Amino acid sequence: MTPIGLDDIEALAVGAWILGTGGGGSPHHALLCLRRIFTKSATIELIDPSVLDDDDLVAVVSYMGAPLVIQERLVDSAQVARAVTLMQEHLGRHFRAVMALEIGGGNGMLPMLAAAQLGIPVVDADAMGRAYPEAQMTSFAVGDLRPAPLTTVDPRGIEVIVSNVPTWKWMERASRKVCVEYGSIAATCKAPRTGAEVKRWGIPGTTSKAIRLGRAVVEANRHHRDPIEAILTSEHGKWLFAGKIVEVERRTTAGFLRGKAVVEVAADEHIVLDFQNEWTVIWRDGKPIASTPDLICVLNSDSGEAIGTEVIRYGQRVTAIALPSPDVFLTQQGLENVGPRAFGYDFDFRSVFVS
Amino acid sequence: MTPIGLDDIEALAVGAWILGTGGGGSPHHALLCLRRIFTKSATIELIDPSVLDDDDLVAVVSYMGAPLVIQERLVDSAQVARAVTLMQEHLGRHFRAVMALEIGGGNGMLPMLAAAQLGIPVVDADAMGRAYPEAQMTSFAVGDLRPAPLTTVDPRGIEVIVSNVPTWKWMERASRKVCVEYGSIAATCKAPRTGAEVKRWGIPGTTSKAIRLGRAVVEANRHHRDPIEAILTSEHGKWLFAGKIVEVERRTTAGFLRGKAVVEVAADEHIVLDFQNEWTVIWRDGKPIASTPDLICVLNSDSGEAIGTEVIRYGQRVTAIALPSPDVFLTQQGLENVGPRAFGYDFDFRSVFVS
Secondary structure (H helix, E strand, C coil), X not given: CEEECHHHHHHHHHHHHHHCCCCCCCCHHHHHHHHHHHHCCCCEEEECHHHCCCCCEEEEEEEEECHHHHCCCCCCHHHHHHHHHHHHHHHCCCCCEEEECCCCHHHHCHHHHHHHHHCCCEECEECCCCCCCCXXXXXXXXXXXXXXXXXXXXXXXXXXXXXXXXXXXXXXXXXXXXXXXXXXXXXXXXXXEEXXXXXXXXXXXXXXXXXXXXXXXXXXXXXXXXXXXXXXXXXXXXEEEEEEEXXXXXXXXXXXXXXXXXXEEXXXXXXXXXXXXXXXXXXXXXXXXXXXXXXXXXXXXXXXXXCCCXXXXXXXXXXXXXXXXXXXXXXXXXXXXXXXXXXCCCCCCXXXXXX | CEEECHHHHHHHHHHHHHHCCCCCCCCHHHHHHHHHHHHCCCXXXXXXXXXXXXXXXXXXEEEEECHHHHCCCCCCHHHHHHHHHHHHHHHCCCXXXXXXXXXXXXXXXXXXXXXXXXXXXXXXXXXXXXXXXXXXXXXXXXXCCCCCCEEEECCCCCEEEEEECCCHHHHHHHHHHHHHHHCCEEEEECCCEEHHHXXXXXXXXXXXXXXXXXHXXXXXXXXXXXXXXXXXXXXXXXXXXXXXXXXXXXXXXXXXXXXXXXXEEECCEEEEEEEECEEEEEEECCEEEEECCCEEEEEEXXXXXECCCCCXXXXXXXXEEEECCCHHHCCHHHHHHHCHHHHCCCCCCCCCCXX
């Protein structure tokens, strides 16, 4: 059991944003919320999945919706905690701990908020190793675990429980419509997982990985070293290209943020980045050169900090890198859930890490 | 406690369809379902609201959605019963009885299906005295009772519980979106009502009224008397006009069936009937001559049977009549919930029963 301090949180905000691959929501508001919590006597403990008993129950939390909306409707620890307690009421059981659905972006910090509010530890694991836009794009879905129940909470006091669904896709469809009606953002507690399920299907160590990654960036900047080099070294990443943003198309539709960004990498040489909440595919001359499930991270070329799909804008100097995907998404079932075809693209995945 | 026989059910199908004022879904499939149930040893009991204890719990059932879709996705007693048992699981309490949300249309027969399946009696009451399209258009909403929780069930096994909402309008919005995602039809168990609430805010005697009304039509037809005259006499109704349908516009949108029907009542004399699931307003020369909450019933001129908004078609000979609204909707709050302005019309209600 590792106590989490404010410096860990500051590093987590930087690292989770990078692992967000453009999505998961900016960690900024969650960070502000946690800074405030730490001015009081907050105790947050990080535990390894291995310490869970098989029949322990773990809450899996996330904000669901369009990252752009989180910019306006702030992160609220009470709302996140309410999604968890609503689930406890529905189940008639208490949670042993809380974990992230996705370590990427602000969603990677949500368990800290819930933990501080509820007095339970955070499990050092998630179900994506990054951020993804849809409910079936998790290691739990790849493992064919139960998709339901799921609780959703909105700041007006609307509370909806999706208590049963036949498939993960139906969980996505039903919960997405509720989320859209809330205003395209909902605090959610996903299907509760047993300790055994987390140990078998959770992606372990991703919270400490995000903290390590964030710390590498912070330290590099402090010592005037190249932060992007520090990221690539720390996480075995691959440099893809650098350039200037010359065009952004962005629309909030059906509960997602979709669009593309065009990067000028040399005179008359452009690269296109598609996104659906997260960066999905990189195109050069009409050909995909990188795609999900490889993590596509677009970083501020100077600071090494991530740039989200909801805030990227004309004129920014960016560097794109790739980080390796968790193994669980490289299986046939994994690629079915999160590969390029799962996002409507008509090509097969080819990792930038395989030459 | 009155035992309900198959002849009561046959009469109920006719009467509920008339009280449906064009909506509530055709009772045809519910009738087929009940005929089948009665071939086995079904026992259905009708009880007066007055026999309920104050703290008894009553399930309020209905299909929610676009009547047109019920024509394709058949009524299923197991699905209706599941909405009720899901609510029991959510509450951790059992229901004493079941009642209709709306006596109009197939929804007026649903409690019979649930009762046969679950072995509990039907309360002789509803919350509309007719059919209405939206969640806040009930006597319970006029009485400002709690709108939540509500359970929804779909034949694929999707089950969603709207467990909290700040207002009836939000219940309408949240549950409607779920219903649309199901395919614009959902079996629902509305907010449970206590015996005290049913006695104070339920509209009593509407099931037996529908049976009486249906029997009047059946008897008139059997004895070659005018069935429309029989309806007007039985329920103090008012004859409005008769003519031929010459035009129908109909679209399924946002979970509702909306449109209009044009009736030729004389050479070059046309009357327009608007509907949103149910008939809402009658127009003559651009002026409203009848509107909700008065019950507008469009009947087959020969048989006296009701014609639903989802099946009305060119060439039908129809007679339009009005039946008096339940008193609860004639109050200021009642008119706010179900008067013409609640349907987006810019005029005040004027009853055809006030000269």
